Amino acid sequence: MRRRALLAAPAVLIARAAGAVVLEGRLEQGAFVRGRTEPGTRLALDGTPVRVSRDGLFAFGFGRDAKETARLVVTHPSGARESRLLAVARRAWLEQRIDGLPPAQVTPPPELLERIAREREMLRAARAGYDTPEAFFAEGFLWPLTGRITGVFGSRRILNGEPRQPHFGLDIAAAAGTAVAAACAGIVRLAEADLFFPGGTIVLDHGHGLSSTYMHLSRLDVRVGGRVAQGEVIGAVGATGRVTGPHLHFEIGWRGTPLDPETALPPRPET
Numbered sequence: 001m002r003r004r005a006l007l008a009a010p011a012v013l014i015a016r017a018a019g020a021v022v023l024e025g026r027l028e029q030g031a032f033v034r035g036r037t038e039p040g041t042r043l044a045l046d047g048t049p050v051r052v053s054r055d056g057l058f059a060f061g062f063g064r065d066a067k068e069t070a071r072l073v074v075t076h077p078s079g080a081r082e083s084r085l086l087a088v089a090r091r092a093w094l095e096q097r098i099d100g101l102p103p104a105q106v107t108p109p110p111e112l113l114e115r116i117a118r119e120r121e122m123l124r125a126a127r128a129g130y131d132t133p134e135a136f137f138a139e140g141f142l143w144p145l146t147g148r149i150t151g152v153f154g155s156r157r158i159l160n161g162e163p164r165q166p167h168f169g170l171d172i173a174a175a176a177g178t179a180v181a182a183a184c185a186g187i188v189r190l191a192e193a194d195l196f197f198p199g200g201t202i203v204l205d206h207g208h209g210l211s212s213t214y215m216h217l218s219r220l221d222v223r224v225g226g227r228v229a230q231g232e233v234i235g236a237v238g239a240t241g242r243v244t245g246p247h248l249h250f251e252i253g254w255r256g257t258p259l260d261p262e263t264a265l266p267p268r269p270e271t
Helices: 111-128
Strands: 010-013 021-024 032-036 041-044 048-050 056-059 069-075 081-087 097-099 146-151 158-159 163-166 170-173 179-181 186-197 197-206 210-220 233-237 247-254 257-259
Touching: 048 056, 056 111, 111 186, 111 197, 111 210, 186 210, 197 233
Parallel strands: 097 158
Antiparallel strands: 010 021, 021 032, 032 056, 041 048, 041 069, 069 081, 146 170, 158 163, 170 247, 179 233, 186 197, 197 210, 210 233, 210 247, 247 257
């Protein structure tokens, strides 16, 4: 299983010397990318505005199935505008088979479909409904807990022998009750104890459309609207929702697009 410390990768320099745009991180499918530029610069990635903080910080990401190129449009404070194509490297994805799940959690009965749709909309709104100007993400991300990795981002999932959507997070196994910390400072946008698939779930807003999600929790220690510091305990590992054992399912995303958490995290600590 390939491990990477992507934020240590060489920076990519874009645009003219005055008002340069510096990107930190690899440009590849699933990647979280952080950057800096001259304050007052405006950015758009494939037509989607990228918020730039007052001191010139920004972040964005590429989805699992991102195309081979992306267009970054830079409008400098002077009004000068330029457009650059970014080459986005393709990645090979693993396949993971999980057996032993209750049949209703693989193919839910019709009477549960309305609940599942409602909960998916709650999650979508919490992850994609905010463009908070505070750049909490500037401090970087930390691992929410230490444990064995049992599932990685992007893998093709076969559940009880049936193909399902790719895995959009990182699964970290730990004993039930193990403390889960906020990977980055932010604002609590969702805190639900009993969602059908994800179980106990928290979504944190890290500014500029960036979010992190913590699933299968046995305990929630935060409330919607509250602010948390990086490293603050927000809940505990559980086995709620669709699981075969206690673990944390951890996601990050930009404007609702799931990103590979390992592209934002430092090297994995020893377990």
